[in-house]
Amino acid sequence: MELKTHEVAKELGMAPRTVRKWVQKYEIPCRKNDYGHYVYDEEALARLETLKASGEVAGAMDVAFGTDIKEVQVENMSARNEDGKALEHRLQILTERVSRTERMVQQKADEVVSYQLLQQRKEIEELTKKVDRLEKMLDQMQTPIKKIEPPLIFDQPPQQKRRNVFRSIFGL
Template sequence: MLLKTHEVAKELGMAPRTVRKWVKKYEIPCTKNDYGHYVYDEEAIALLETMKGSSETAGTMEMVEIEEETEIEESLTRGPSQTGKEIKALTERIMRTEQLLHQKADEVVSYQLLQQRKEIEELTKKVEMLEQKLDKSNGKSAPTEDPPLVFDYENPSKTKRKNMFRSIFGL
């Protein structure tokens, strides 16, 4: 019995778009009819049913296991030379990724060092400026003489205090 995507979706109680996505993602075997519609046989429908059941109970973990099983089956059908080539390609890819990672880490460290050097230079300039100001202030206060004694003044004039009312009213 061959069913179209819409009919399979109705039977499984899911959207036709989901059925199409699963067929593409998990490479479920199906054929096309004369009009270009996907047609599913009983084996494909059973596989879709098990995937639906496993996705409802265990989330996406079961789907990943199904995907891993298909990858294992594919790797078993391939020859050992092809698997060796794939392993070599993967190791080269890992090595390139590690090199890029180390390069990026070196760039980050060098950037941080430059920033810290700039901060140290700025702080050094500020310390030098403060030292100069401190030297200037110490230099000005040292040569000044002691103020004259009170008795050395001529006659200190006492300021008359105005009465509070006079100061307020300007009298």
Template sequence: MMEMILKTKQVSEELGVNPSTIQRWVKFFNLPCQRNEHGHYLFNEKHIEELRKIKDQLSEGLAMTDVQIDIPKKEAVKTKEFTLNNEIEKRLDKLIMRIDNMERRLETKADEVVSAQLLQHRLEIDDLVKKINSLENTLLEMQEKQTFQMQDYHSDFMLEKPKPVKRSWFASLLQLFSMIKS
């Protein structure tokens, strides 16, 4: 009977953990897993059972350094490097959580600033609309006044009759002389 071989994603789905968690456990506990041509881990039933035991012990609150596994000592070698990597990963996780928190706070603050700016712009636009309406009303009043003045001017002009030009007796005399000479 052929032994069942699973990849990291399949094992993570079976155990209900993230694929990167499976990879971290393999490295930390130095599980003797094979890799395929792409470098992906390949797990057999024995490996899956060990990973399940690791998950159960961690769920009980044990630290990774206190977890007991059934792999022979020559296969599972815990070194200071793995413990150091675990500490680095913990610190990295904390940093990532802090960065995520800062990003959320920054987004909230940016939303507040944009909202305040939009409100200020809206108030300025409302003020400009009032000023434009006031100018429009003033312009209409001026146009009406001008129309009435033009109407008054035209009506006064039409009522006036042209006055005959009065000539002085001297101008008439000069005109008479100029006719005689020509």
């Protein structure tokens, strides 16, 4: 029986990341497949179950994120007196990380809003220019057009009549 990391994590009720960290930290023998993913046999599973049950890692705080549920699950929080300080320190670190992440998200949101405002301002300026051009065209169309009267025949200089070429040669 060979299991993948997410299957082992589901069976043990912990995060896949925690399982991988324990394999590395406690040097649990398991092989990797062609893609470099851990493959667990029964012996590795038994060692992981033993580690979870032992007091060696009982005070550790593991955070697992459910795929469907967006809630953070905190496991193995049975802390002793001496582990209380370590737990408080970890909690403080997590709190700082959450507040830093919130600041980053707020900053990113501000940047997005600023960009959108600049884009909208640019679009408004372009539309304003188009409206101005249309108003000018409309004004030109509304101005009365002066009627251009055709010139009178008498206003033109008289054209010389051409004589027929044959008449001029023969004198007729």
